[in-house]
Amino acid sequence: MSIDEYVAALPADQAAVATALRSRIDAGLPDAEGRMWHGHPVWLRGDDPVAGFKAFPRWVTLLLWHGSEVTEATDALTASADGTRWSLKITAPDEVDESALDGWLTQLAR
Incomplete structure (x- = not known):
């Protein structure tokens, strides 16, 4: 499946x-x-997941595997138990x- x-x-x-997320992540x-x-x-990036999404x-x-690298404070994102995702x-x-998502992705693109 693609x-x-x-x-x-x-x-x-x-x-x-999903279409909006895909556009911003791309x-x-x-x-x-x-x-x-x-x-x-x-x-x-190679074998390292950075971002994605999953429908329920x-x-x-929205999934951000390196979310702990986002320095912009936000209450919108929920940290995983280990705090990295x-x-x-x-x-x-x-x-x-879109503005917040673009900011998070800019930080993760470094």
Whole structure:
């Protein structure tokens, strides 16, 4: 399955969220390769995952594997138990904060 097929198989609202995330991640991580990894879209540098998203029944989760490197304080992101990976649940297309996402990706692109 390709990223295009993954997004096309989602319900309309989730597909809109996924499309917005994909566009921002593609632009924000130009040196990372977007591909299907463990069943969902992930952008990797070599074998190192940087960002991605995964659809669940009621939301799409933005995944940032190096979220602890984001220095901009935000309450939007939730840290994993070990504090290195951060995520954000998005339930509707208008919840995608492109400015914040672009800022996070700029920090992760370094």
